[in-house]
Amino acid sequence: MNETTATCTVTFLPANKSIRVKNGTSLIKAARKTGLHINASCGGAGVCGKCRVLLEEGDLTGGTSEKLTEEDYNRGYRQACIATVSQDVTVRIPEESGRQKGGLATDIPLRHHARMHVFNIDDLKEEDIFYPPVEKLCMELSKPDVHDNRADLGRLIQGLADQHNKHRLVTGLTVMRKIRRTLREKDFLVTVTLEQPVNDKSKSLLLNIQPGRWDHRNFGLAVDIGTTTIHGVLIDLHSGEILAKDSCYNPQMSYGEDVIARIIYAEKPKGLSMMQELVVDAINTIIKNMLKQAVPPEGCGQGAITRDEINSITIAGNTTMTHLLLQLEPDNIRRSPYVPVSTFVPPLHATDLHLELPHHCVALLFPAISSYVGGDIVAGVMGSGMYRTELLTLFIDVGTNAEIVIGNREWLACAACSAGPAFEGGGITHGMRAVDGAISDFSLNPETLEPMNITQGEKAPLGICGSGLLIIAATLFEHGVLSQDGKFNDLDTPRIREGRNGREYVLAWEDECAADHDIVLNEVDIDNFIRAKGAIFAGVFTLLEQVGLQVSDLEQIILAGGFGSYIDLDSAMTVGLLPEVDPDKIVYVGNGSLMGAWMSELSNHIRQDVVNVVRKMTSFELSEISAFKDHYMASTFLPHTDLSLFPKAMGRRKQKSSSHNSPVIA
């Protein structure tokens, strides 16, 4: 990638608003970022021809298709969705394309995404807690003679006591079998690899022994096993830095999209071992790719990093993913009372899991809280720093199963609720994952109810992804197109019509999109959406209530999970997905699970904190709390039956003009 990407300024008239964007940005995206609406059904495919703008100064690349006559082109018209900027330019959004009224621009809301939480290795170093669970130590031992013929292992152990103050060493056959040669290969100069168990600090495990000086080379892995995606990083345990990254889809996906489907598959004969093989193969591939990519850091010698130099791997995943990796029978996870086999896992050999790593490599798994609050959430609580903040924090990982943690450094409470797959595009008529062609942003011409669809990859629309669904629902609700109970008002526009599943809003017509049908959002979809966001909000509300707090007590919200980074905060509060707080209090942690695993790879202190966090965390089973059902029912409205919880959302809601039937606010 070019490090100095050229930028230029785009000025929109009549709003007279400017923005600096990278060369190559489409005009429609520039408008969206500026907070200006341009009618655009086709999402950038250039087929709807509705996004005409007039070039006034400078020039654009592209911007024409069969939808534009040569005459119009010559007059300066361009199609905003297929015109890209490469120099400073001024364009005018004509009245028919925009949403200005009487010549004045009406801004559309800018998107507010949560600011990103970043993990800083230097913090560990400053706090003096940077010491990986596996360390390497070099020693020169005295050579045996007739006055000192101690056994090789005894000599080594005494050396560790004398030279490194390490006492109570435990080792195994593998080290014993190679020690004789290893000691003598470089004349009793040796490097040992030691694991310091978290639960017994007085003891060290002697994992490996190498001839000569190798204490400058010590590498580890952190892996997050998501239900959908597996991420890994290769870490230099000396500096703490990430040397390589890789990820892939979780290949178990072919046998079921969600954890329940995976569990059902695992219950079949050989299903469990197959599930394990799939995830292990995927991790092995990630390891191979990372070793190929990685360049050894400076001061680390010349040689490429080899598999044999990986001394530890920390793995985080939800409870089901962890069960499948370990070949623990997950059957009872999906059946009330939802009993996992185990929530903690002792340190293992990586080879016990068939990982293509050396026998001396330790595999450390994040402990879980319960069947539905897994090691990934514990890792997220670590990675996001929630476990050590004084701020009263709400942590939400939004997905098919939403996990909620409330608390701070003093105490923690958690619960999980099943939101359904709406936020991942599931259960929505034209829902899809956030890939090319997914409508992921949206605005509405309040007069004409014409949409501005922004798609992933600026491809012709194919469907609606989770973040798009949230914004579309919020926008339609804000403009009074949707009623509080999620029904379409009977407005005078071809975009709203009766469909097979109640009324529906047509986002894109068949001839404008990549699908062989109109792309619509219908009332059943809205209902699924409302139930998903309602479950999450009710979960938050119930858990707060259980610990004697209310929304206004929250000092911080941490969003985790893939979806979290795309959530438009205003939309989320408008529809009642997130409680209404100052957006500055909201942080996005990215892959908190991977971050927590990375941190654990660097600090035994943090591994101890993990144990403490798990001990500290109280798990609530929402299905067993009768108030939860009431809160859920109250949350299945936009934004909620109790509007006092969402004062700003109701302020954002604009009643449709009297020319339409006003929706009745319950």
Added chain:
Amino acid sequence: MNETTATCTVTFLPANKSIRVKNGTSLIKAARKTGLHINASCGGAGVCGKCRVLLEEGDLTGGTSEKLTEEDYNRGYRQACIATVSQDVTVRIPEESGRQKGGLATDIPLRHHARMHVFNIDDLKEEDIFYPPVEKLCMELSKPDVHDNRADLGRLIQGLADQHNKHRLVTGLTVMRKIRRTLREKDFLVTVTLEQPVNDKSKSLLLNIQPGRWDHRNFGLAVDIGTTTIHGVLIDLHSGEILAKDSCYNPQMSYGEDVIARIIYAEKPKGLSMMQELVVDAINTIIKNMLKQAVPPEGCGQGAITRDEINSITIAGNTTMTHLLLQLEPDNIRRSPYVPVSTFVPPLHATDLHLELPHHCVALLFPAISSYVGGDIVAGVMGSGMYRTELLTLFIDVGTNAEIVIGNREWLACAACSAGPAFEGGGITHGMRAVDGAISDFSLNPETLEPMNITQGEKAPLGICGSGLLIIAATLFEHGVLSQDGKFNDLDTPRIREGRNGREYVLAWEDECAADHDIVLNEVDIDNFIRAKGAIFAGVFTLLEQVGLQVSDLEQIILAGGFGSYIDLDSAMTVGLLPEVDPDKIVYVGNGSLMGAWMSELSNHIRQDVVNVVRKMTSFELSEISAFKDHYMASTFLPHTDLSLFPKAMGRRKQKSSSHNSPVIA
């Protein structure tokens, strides 16, 4: 075997001595036990015809061959070596067969073997230290419900804390993988198998889990890996009793008789893994045989004992045997400064050693002291009770390598010396193992110098075994046939003649024995014998000196090893193998190594004692102590150059009558 074997009384005339023996005993053995000599070259084959006796009362079975005329038979003559008793009988030993002089019997010395040390399980119970390292506990756990959906493993661990006061449990994947089904199979009634590590009493290892009640069935193994023979016992860990025994030759023998030869073989490509396979196969066979034999004790249910119910195996062997079992490179054991890979071994899974035992079976190996004082000696110190006696004790395991331990419950010092294979029949012209045909007892007619050879199995002589060698050498020395420097005096008898290796004594003529040559003992043999006994005595003397003690301080001597039980104590002191002490102070421990392993299987307290014993024991390297060489030189005489050390031996020595040349006493 008949429990009430019939006995009868044999009376010998003219000595008029009687003895009760079992029916079926040969007359010559009865005479030997009575302390009477009967000339007998052929050891019971009936071919020399020298052992004629005269039946005076009662009757004998057999006792005739072609060597006896019908006339003599009718007169009452019988051949003592082939006549067996089945009723009370009186026989007369005629002058030509016996050693009576002028009609009076001259007694030959009775054999004094050391009394046997017996391990008593009740002692452990009385001292309240009967608790095997692996125990089984049964529990009924509460069932999960919506108010208590703890993980299966967490529930089990809590149950162990609540019901059995077991805290800090550690387990592995194998248990985790079966716990879900196991808990539910008998409705949350389960039996767990726990190992209590000796080095960390606060922690328990959860080895196995079974559905239902199985805490009454808990079995273990103790195995002694000798260089020559492997012994095993199957133990009921509830009662402590041995349920089955088996043994076999160590199949590594085919690749070398002694440890040095085994090490040399192990240094070859694949030699080490082959040595391991051989010993492991042998142990596996022993296990199979014992499981076949064993009958479950009462109160243990009906089912046969299965492999899966064996939860621990304790193994003792010398340092080389232990290295070969573990596939540790033994190379440096045979090279100065004699450095083993390790003297201690962490607890292992039996499956790590390829033993055909369940994965949950723990393998516990006895720690060693040095390359030549191995785990078998440590086990012997345990098994013999030396580690807890207040008596100042000398422990000797006599073999090719003799190991010596001096001390008591307060302190221990040890050393090893290479005696050479004389005591195992090696390096002796007609030496052999103690099998059928080996001359193992002997007396001498002082007038005629005719021998009375007693052989193993009463077969025609084939050679001389270790215990026979000791008695023959002592007897020849006592009768002045051998000089103090181990040379034959020139006496007037065809039994003594010049041979290829100096003078020799003919024990049996070719036509009397199973070999195709005369069986002799020559001066080179005597020299090898003297060097063997001299090395051991010098080792004892040097070690005593190192700790500031002398022979007269010894309050107890413990003999160990296969040879130990056959040692005639008077002979051993006559030749200067053992220091001269009251024979009542001498104890034989049998297979002390196996006994120590058995004790360890029954008591973690004893396992802790093993650790303490090893810590307590100071190892001396005799080759590094200059005085050892002097003591060795002084010991290469019969019994020693310093005769004040052996006052009784010299008293036993009878000068040859003046008709022969008296040997010169140096």
